[in-house]
């Protein structure tokens with residue numbers, strides 16, 4: 270665990286001119302926050318003043334992202350954790366509570382793919398993808414919900430996928446995990462509403478990250494040909510929607526899936 274206290278950014282005119290930002294005083298955990306969409310989300314929430322906890326399996330990548338976030342002047346906590354492991358998920362939540370005493374936003378973003386055709390798919394390809402993308406989100410949501418219930422407030426934002434709504438050839442494991450995540454979102458939204466906890470999903474289409482780069486060029490082109498906006502999306506374009514769901518403008522939204530896909534799935 271690396272614990273950092275970022276300095277408050279104050280304008281040249283001095284502390285009196287400090288303007289409160291939308292998420293100042295709030296604490297956000299982003300799983301898979303080291304790169305790709307998770308890194309973009311961490312940036313967006315930190316720009317709005319949130320204290321951010323970034324988590325992933327590789328300390329080196331997290332360190333690099335934490336340095337960037339510190340530059341935004343917010344407190345940053347790095348926790349190396351594999352979301353698919355219950356002990357790690359519980360430790361991530363415990364260390365966040367110890368450091369910040371509250372958790373306002375959880376972004377279940379950590380995800381992997383193990384793409385292959387159904388008939389060639391190994392048990393392990395299925396298990397790993399379900400473990401990280403769905404079990405990981407369950408473990409984190411369960412642990413964080415206990416904290417949010419005591420607070421009587423919170424936002425949980427699950428990063429699903431267009432594949433979870435429309436299915437994708439070569440991704441029965443991933444499509445099933447993401448469809449499951451959408452079901453988890455809706456059931457948790459119903460259960461947790463009485464404590465003022467809002468649970469939503471953001472379902473990206475093709476987004477320019479390491480994950481998308483691992484798709485063979487022909488398959489990428491085939492997906493792009495179906496995107497009305499005619500281009501790949503950026504992590505930032507997903508992060509903007511997460512920022513909205515985490516903020517004060519999204520108080521009457523729960524159990525929803527917001528698609529960010531250039532029109533790929535309508």
Ligand code: NDP
Nearest residue numbers: 301303304305306325326327351352379380430476478480
């Ligand atoms: P990347 O592969 O670029 O990044 C994945 C992130 O998840 C990394 O920070 C990685 O860190 C982390 N991660 C992976 N496995 C684990 C684990 N077991 N425990 C903790 N962290 C883990 O992916 P994207 O940014 O593209 O994807 C982010 C999310 O968006 C995923 O849920 C993905 O399914 C979803 N998505 C992506 C789309 C795209 O086109 N890119 C489209 C639709 C949905 P590390 O490896 O260091 O652990």
